[in-house]
């Protein structure tokens with residue numbers, strides 16, 4: 001039986017990923033913030049769904065993850081760092097430094113915490129993978145080309161996803177010798193609560209594309225930044 005941890009799995013893309021992996025026979029550890037969300041998921045998916053209730057913006061989440069995993073398993077095959085929040089200020093006058101702190105905390109420190117809480121379980125898998133759900137907006141190359149110029153995207157989100165991308169590169173290089181594969185994924189422009197005005201893709205479609213990409217991942221795809229089924233993205 002394979003095991004996967006998905007953060008932010010009570011709605012949006014995370015919920016669709018949870019469904020795809022349960023349908024494929026995995027035991028899923030959905031990380032959610034509230035007991036209410038955990039109970040709803042447990043009722044809906046029973047045995048193959050073991051929620052971890054914690055908030056990734058605090059270091060307590062590291063122990064919460066370790067604690068739940070250690071009660072149910074010795075190994076974890078995949079972690080998908082999906083939890084995210086959006087930002088607002090898109091002009092320098094409107095940039096709120098507290099908002100930037102909040103987004104860095106969720107998008108960059110959140111994956112660090114979830115990986116610290118699960119790395120020893122990943123090390124016990126024969127095919128361990130870390131997937132960071134990034135965004136096209138984290139690409140320095142695409143941003144520098146002017147592709148998104150004037151489209152009203154927030155400083156905080158673009159900066160936090162770019163920092164998360166650097167984390168992905170650092171991890172992929174550090175963990176290569178241990179054969180832990182690491183990549184960043186832009187899931188598409190999703191019709192979710194956190195989606196942009198030009199959203200055009202249902203999150204269930206993105207979840208299937210991501211599932212297929214992860215299945216096909218090998219050592220050569222580690223360290224890559226991709227939109228599954230569409231293209232590789234320049235960092």
Ligand SMILES: NC(=O)c1ccc[n+]([C@@H]2O[C@H](COP(=O)([O-])OP(=O)(O)OC[C@H]3O[C@@H](n4cnc5c(N)ncnc54)[C@H](OP(=O)(O)O)[C@@H]3O)[C@@H](O)[C@H]2O)c1
Pocket residue numbers: 007008009010011012013014031032033034054055056057081082083084085106133134135136186187188189190191192193194195196199203
């Ligand atoms: N939507 C898009 O078009 C798009 C495009 C590119 C990339 N992405 C990325 O894809 C991921 C999923 O996006 P989405 O549109 O599905 O988002 P969403 O519908 O807004 O869902 C976000 C999820 O993250 C959880 N979350 C937020 N802060 C958290 C925290 N501190 N600790 C634990 N969980 C937390 C939320 O939990 P609560 O329900 O408790 O708030 C929710 O489950 C995000 O990383 C996003 O940046 C999205």
